[in-house]
Amino acid sequence: MAEQALEVANLSKIFGGLPAVNGISLSIAPGERHLLLGPNGAGKTTFFNLLCGDLKPTQGSVRLFGEEIIGLPPQKRAAKGLGRTYQILTLFPQETIRRNVMIALNGLRPGKWGFWSALDNNEDLAAEADALLERVGMSDIAGRVVSQTSYGDRRRLEIALALALSPRVLLLDEPLAGLSREERVTVQRLLDTLPRETTILLIEHDMDVALAFAERVTLLHHGTLVATGSRAEIAADPRTREIYLGA
Amino acid sequence: MRRFIPFMIALGLVALLPLVSPSDFYINLASQAAIAALMALGLNILVGYAGLTSLGHAAFPGIAAYLVAWLSTRGGLGPGPAAVLAVAGTFLVAGLFGLLALRATGLGFVMITMALCQIVWGGAYRWTSLTGGDNGLSGVPRPFGDMLTPTTFLWLCLIVLAVAIIQIGRFAESPLGVALRGTRDQPRRMSALGYDVWRIRFVAWLVAASWGAVAGLLYAWYHQFVSPHMLAVTASAEVLLMVVAGGAGTLAGPLLGAALVVLLKNLASIWIDRWVMLLGATFVFIVLIMPDGLAPGLMHLRERFRKRMASPTIAPPLAGQERIDG
Numbered sequence: 001m002a003e004q005a006l007e008v009a010n011l012s013k014i015f016g017g018l019p020a021v022n023g024i025s026l027s028i029a030p031g032e033r034h035l036l037l038g039p040n041g042a043g044k045t046t047f048f049n050l051l052c053g054d055l056k057p058t059q060g061s062v063r064l065f066g067e068e069i070i071g072l073p074p075q076k077r078a079a080k081g082l083g084r085t086y087q088i089l090t091l092f093p094q095e096t097i098r099r100n101v102m103i104a105l106n107g108l109r110p111g112k113w114g115f116w117s118a119l120d121n122n123e124d125l126a127a128e129a130d131a132l133l134e135r136v137g138m139s140d141i142a143g144r145v146v147s148q149t150s151y152g153d154r155r156r157l158e159i160a161l162a163l164a165l166s167p168r169v170l171l172l173d174e175p176l177a178g179l180s181r182e183e184r185v186t187v188q189r190l191l192d193t194l195p196r197e198t199t200i201l202l203i204e205h206d207m208d209v210a211l212a213f214a215e216r217v218t219l220l221h222h223g224t225l226v227a228t229g230s231r232a233e234i235a236a237d238p239r240t241r242e243i244y245l246g247a
Numbered sequence: 248m249r250r251f252i253p254f255m256i257a258l259g260l261v262a263l264l265p266l267v268s269p270s271d272f273y274i275n276l277a278s279q280a281a282i283a284a285l286m287a288l289g290l291n292i293l294v295g296y297a298g299l300t301s302l303g304h305a306a307f308p309g310i311a312a313y314l315v316a317w318l319s320t321r322g323g324l325g326p327g328p329a330a331v332l333a334v335a336g337t338f339l340v341a342g343l344f345g346l347l348a349l350r351a352t353g354l355g356f357v358m359i360t361m362a363l364c365q366i367v368w369g370g371a372y373r374w375t376s377l378t379g380g381d382n383g384l385s386g387v388p389r390p391f392g393d394m395l396t397p398t399t400f401l402w403l404c405l406i407v408l409a410v411a412i413i414q415i416g417r418f419a420e421s422p423l424g425v426a427l428r429g430t431r432d433q434p435r436r437m438s439a440l441g442y443d444v445w446r447i448r449f450v451a452w453l454v455a456a457s458w459g460a461v462a463g464l465l466y467a468w469y470h471q472f473v474s475p476h477m478l479a480v481t482a483s484a485e486v487l488l489m490v491v492a493g494g495a496g497t498l499a500g501p502l503l504g505a506a507l508v509v510l511l512k513n514l515a516s517i518w519i520d521r522w523v524m525l526l527g528a529t530f531v532f533i534v535l536i537m538p539d540g541l542a543p544g545l546m547h548l549r550e551r552f553r554k555r556m557a558s559p560t561i562a563p564p565l566a567g568q569e570r571i572d573g
Contacts, residue, residue: 052439054439075440075442075444079441092429092436095425102425108440112441113423115421115424116418117417162439165440
């Protein structure tokens with residue numbers, strides 16, 4: 001079997017007796033777009049937090065391209081190519097959009113320890129930030145402070161920050177949450193431009209966008225994996241209707 | 248470097264104070280303010296940039312002052328070597344304290360820093376054979392022999408302060424400084440981006456402690472005497488007040504706050520017995536009208552003044568009017 005981008009084995013997180021994530025095993029192939037489905041409280045975000053290292057699992061293993069990452073702190077996992085976005089916007093609100101991206105670009109470089117030259121004087125980094133902002137269609141507002149931007153712009157910046165690390169595996173936690181229909185289209189276009197070198201695991205409730213985007217789907221309920229398979233299989237599975245659509 | 252020009256002009260003007268001062272009193276007051284400003288600048292790295300409120304910052308100037316005092320009175324060292332060892336010793340203790348304090352943030356951090364400083368205070372107060380207890384250590388020799396008059400001592404303090412302003416000012420805009428503010432606002436995001444949040448905070452802690460240690464040296468040389476009072480909770484709280492009143496997270500704020508506290512403390516106490524009440528009232532006043540502190544508050548005022556100058560016929564719209572218009 002070819003090496004999986006992400007290989008999760010028997011991963012559990014128990015919050016004081018309540019299993020939020022209960023023995024999930026899941027393989028995601030390189031380049032795959034994989035959608036995590038499940039009603040609120042299914043354990044999707046907890047699952048992400050276990051993957052990226054914000055939470056310590058009660059048990060289980062997570063391999064990133066064959067390498068065990070459980071036990072590593074979040075910054076080491078980032079260095080190994082795991083990127084993520086947050087359901088609740090997690091930006092630097094008092095900095096400009098360009099600076100937000102510069103901070104993100106610097107995260108895995110030794111230059112982040114520089115304490116004498118100003119960050120803004122690093123022209124190479126600023127140019128790189130502008131190139132990334134061009135890619136996500138935000139170069140016209142690069143100089144704006146985040147707190148003065150629209151919610152839709154912030155959602156795109158949320159993704160841009162994760163892209164700055166050129167992650168091998170990207171975890172997207174509800175990238176469309178709270179967006180208007182027009183804004184959804186811009187984010188959807190952005191997601192479609194992401195290269196196949198990046199494997200994507202997505203949590204999203206907008207079924208139109210999510211199902212169009214993902215080839216494979218996993219259904220979670222009460223922290224357990226109910227079904228995993230191709231888009232068509234899961235869409236046809238009666239349990240999906242039962243659990244997710246509540247019908 | 249252009250943004251440092253106003254600071255250097257201000258320090259330059261203070262350096263000219265001996266020309267107009269009728270007595271050494273005001274010159275010494277300026278030296279005290281400069282030493283206090285050095286402590287406040289250091290603490291501001293933690294409170295303003297790292298978002299870590301410490302109520303134990305007096306530990307660093309305190310330890311350095313005690314070390315330099317002990318080494319140069321009882322330890323038989325010259326002021327120079329004693330100073331170097333004192334700063335190095337404070338740095339080591341700060342490293343140890345950092346390992347303990349940085350396990351927590353928020354209220355936990357406040358309590359641990361206060362407790363650590365209290366331990367040092369307790370040692371200074373009770374370990375009489377080493378520290379002189381409540382009597383402290385007196386007769387601390389100054390460096391540079393007879394060259395240090397009130398005027399030259401002020402200049403020494405101002406030079407050190409200028410170096411601190413430039414170092415901390417550049418740090419604040421550097422990748423590490425920006426990252427430090429990132430750990431204040433979004434620690435989770437920072438670690439997801441590859442930043443080691445703990446290590447960044449630890450470095451900031453050591454920088455803050457180092458400037459505290461330098462301030463402690465100047466303090467010991469200024470008073471030529473150290474006592475447990477400089478390690479008391481009130482001493483830490485006073486530095487914290489300087490930072491908060493002046494404006495945490497700004498470069499000018501700690502300087503303004505330090506000047507305000509030292510001036511109020513020394514000048515008001517001449518006229519009023521209950522000067523502490525006046526100090527309290529001043530802080531209440533600042534918090535009420537400038538909740539972000541003096542430096543941001545004054546900037547805000549200047550902005551409004553400018554706007555009014557630019558369009559003299561149009562008064563800035565009031566919130567109430569806007570509501571009626573809308």
